[in-house]
Amino acid sequence: MIAETQIAQFDSLTLDNGVTLRDITVAYETYGALNEARTNAILIEHAFTGDAHAAGIDHEGKPGWWANMIGPGKAFDTDHYFVLCANVLGGCRGTTGPSTVNPATGKPYGLAFPGITISDMVRLQKLLIDHLGIPKLLAVAGGSMGGMQVLEWAVAFPDAVEACLPIATTARHSAQQIAFNETGRQAIMGDPDFQNGNYYGGALPARGLSVARMVGHITYMSDESMREKFGRRLRDRQDFSYGMDVDFEVESYLRYRGNQFVGRFDANSYLYITKAMDYFDLASGFPSLAVALERARSRFLVISFTSDWLYPSYQSQEIVNALRSRNHDVTYCELSSNYGHDAFLVDVGEQTEIVRGFLARCVREFRSLEAVR
């Protein structure tokens, strides 16, 4: 199926920092059909550098980032569900972000873009869901930063979501997670081409953004998956260079992925979205995570992966324990995988079975908004 990116426009959104953002565009894609009762909609949340193109193939033939999970007969079965995915606020793939032209100045926002949060992203998605005429989502699902948005949906709009699937995620960014993000930000802001964020139309802060992405890639893989994929294999050579050239396959791979990223992602979006992740703490303003989750009304399927050291299983278990302490309907699966944090994207065999079964139960037991009220 060819996926068409669609556009929705909203007049304004008041952000957590008090600023009102105006003339907001949201890019989104949908797959499958909304049923007459409007009870089969599933919102997919993308991770940090993802976008609205979650499934199918686009006009350039590029498959969606979760095409192995979304489609006819797949975990999120588009023969039965109406699946949608929107680029997040602050992004650079169609939704308003720092690279968007500021209507007040006629120039891209750059660092004049207001600071955003995971909660802001989710409130904008709620406007989209309302705009599409969906009273209650069957499910909200996503991995990594997508999982943070799922958790935020559960507490911000408890009556609007039947089931929540936070995957390979956390209820709050840890010091180590903040530290990795800060390293990427410093690499970008230290690039002279960054020009305090006003690089549009000129040279991009390519070296800084590339280094930021290299660090990211290491954290997305596991020690073991890197050993399996690269080991100590040399790249197109029989002996060491004894210089600063590429010696090892893994060096070549990281340089390639870093450079490739520059062509598809905006450095200012990198800054704003990593800050939003770092700010995320679902328990903020509450005595505990359990109290924060008291207001949730959804069923939960929480998934983590054994080799994921960026969002380790203990962080998922904190969510599960908090939910259980408030007697929520929660299923937890720690899946065995060597792929590290990337597992939720690439190692989807077991994940597919578990999601499929969980969604089937949620369909059977769907509580309409009216029934809940």
Added chain:
Amino acid sequence: MIAETQIAQFDSLTLDNGVTLRDITVAYETYGALNEARTNAILIEHAFTGDAHAAGIDHEGKPGWWANMIGPGKAFDTDHYFVLCANVLGGCRGTTGPSTVNPATGKPYGLAFPGITISDMVRLQKLLIDHLGIPKLLAVAGGSMGGMQVLEWAVAFPDAVEACLPIATTARHSAQQIAFNETGRQAIMGDPDFQNGNYYGGALPARGLSVARMVGHITYMSDESMREKFGRRLRDRQDFSYGMDVDFEVESYLRYRGNQFVGRFDANSYLYITKAMDYFDLASGFPSLAVALERARSRFLVISFTSDWLYPSYQSQEIVNALRSRNHDVTYCELSSNYGHDAFLVDVGEQTEIVRGFLARCVREFRSLEAVR
């Protein structure tokens, strides 16, 4: 005790890459006294960014990097042992490296410095040991890259070392370890001030070197030690900046440590020494690590730390298993610590007891070079 850095000069050293390096300076410090039989010398190997100042305090009052382990009554007891430590080849703290003036050109080597290996570092140390008239070392000890040098000593000069103490280290750099190093190198070489290594006398590649150090710092700590030290505490503020300022303590700490590093370490040394680590594979040229270690004649004490994810315990266990398979005298201790890779530097209580006991046995059972022959 005030530690005095001493200097030794050597005419030449032929490196693994075939190049002969000339007019080599080695900076070293010694603590305690060499006994008449010359059987109480312990060579301490420093880690990546360490230097010869391992113990005591220098003229500015700065303690050595392992002052908690070396001194009267400490693990390496200078009342009994003659302890010495030399800055490595390629370093920037007194020993010849890329910031040294090339006698052939009258300018600093920069990237004209030849590529080096852990083996080259160790062969230069052997020249120093010969120069000091020490026929056989009681022990060679070090953590991280220091441990790699220890292992290299064991196979390169098996008759010249009674005991080897490789700590928090590996017999070969993994793809993940290479990847982290490559990220740092790209950060440095991507800095426009790097000027292809010819930055001496001009602006330093400070931003790149600082980012490289930030990445390093994250890998030296553990998730848990970062949580304990910083958590999500904000830095001198009550609410988020919603901009790109420092919000969290951990961001402030990393920026500070990154900037501080620029003042004490040379970017070209960073490149050369990380390459030497990445090249390190003790089993290279042998059918297996066990075969490589067959030639060793030392006793071994191998130490790793539970929370060290940069040099995880399994890498120490590979060394131990290879040694045991060849019936070597080996003791292995996995010490419980939350401090991550930094544990060998900062969490030295148990380490002290274990090293002290091991060294006492090595003194009792010391096999003189003559006795071995």
